[in-house]
Amino acid sequence: MGERLPTDGAIALRAWREADADELAECLDGDEEIARWLDRIPQPYTVADALDFLCRTGEATFAVVDAGGGGVLGGIGIRWNDEGDVAEIGYWARREARGRGVTTRALRLAVGLAFEQGAARVQLRADVENLPSRRVAEKAGFTAEGVLREAHWNPRLGRRQSWVMYSVLPGELRS
Numbered sequence: 021m022g023e024r025l026p027t028d029g030a031i032a033l034r035a036w037r038e039a040d041a042d043e044l045a046e047c048l049d050g051d052e053e054i055a056r057w058l059d060r061i062p063q064p065y066t067v068a069d070a071l072d073f074l075c076r077t078g079e080a081t082f083a084v085v086d087a088g089g090g091g092v093l094g095g096i097g098i099r100w101n102d103e104g105d106v107a108e109i110g111y112w113a114r115r116e117a118r119g120r121g122v123t124t125r126a127l128r129l130a131v132g133l134a135f136e137q138g139a140a141r142v143q144l145r146a147d148v149e150n151l152p153s154r155r156v157a158e159k160a161g162f163t164a165e166g167v168l169r170e171a172h173w174n175p176r177l178g179r180r181q182s183w184v185m186y187s188v189l190p191g192e193l194r195s
Contacts, residue, residue, distance in 0.1 A: 028087075031087055031129070032129075033085075033129050034082060035082065036074050038071070040074065041071050041074060044083075049066070050064060059175060063176075081095060081098075082097070083095060084111075093116075094111065094114055094122060094126060095111065097110050107142045109127065109130055109144045110144065118152070143186060144186050145168065145184065145185055147183060147184075148167060148181075148184055157186040162187060166184075166185055167184055
């Protein structure tokens with residue numbers, strides 16, 4: 021591809037590859053935390069699900085990888101509004117990568133990429149009860165703007181989810 025690989029020296033973002041299907045399925049299949057908060061990720065999660073995801077378009081999705089060894093640590097995606105000036109980010113980390121700052125680092129890289137591509141605003145949503153995801157946003161410098169009350173029915177939780185809306189504007193990203 022020849023594209024610059026966004027990296028901070030410890031982790032990097034790169035395009036997903038078809039060869040990642042087995043590892044992607046390994047990361048997502050049966051992970052209770054991912055299944056709990058991200059109900060649109062099928063469970064069980066199979067290699068066929070991974071291949072289907074890898075073939076979809078409409079969102080810029082990246083593997084979060086160890087900059088040294090290249091192993092998949094998680095995933096992050098950027099979805100643009102119709103005007104192309106607001107980017108919304110979603111993320112997950114595999115079980116073994118949690119609690120190490122990996123997702124915060126990946127979020128900073130993805131936000132930098134979104135700003136380089138012309139975003140006037142980057143936003144994300146996290147369930148009010150998903151404290152780890154909320155901490156990631158706050159550590160990266162996002163501001164909590166308010167709560168989208170009962171915005172989504174999550175059948176796995178058996179309840180409607182309320183999401184905290186976070187945003188960051190150019191110049192506000194923490195390093």
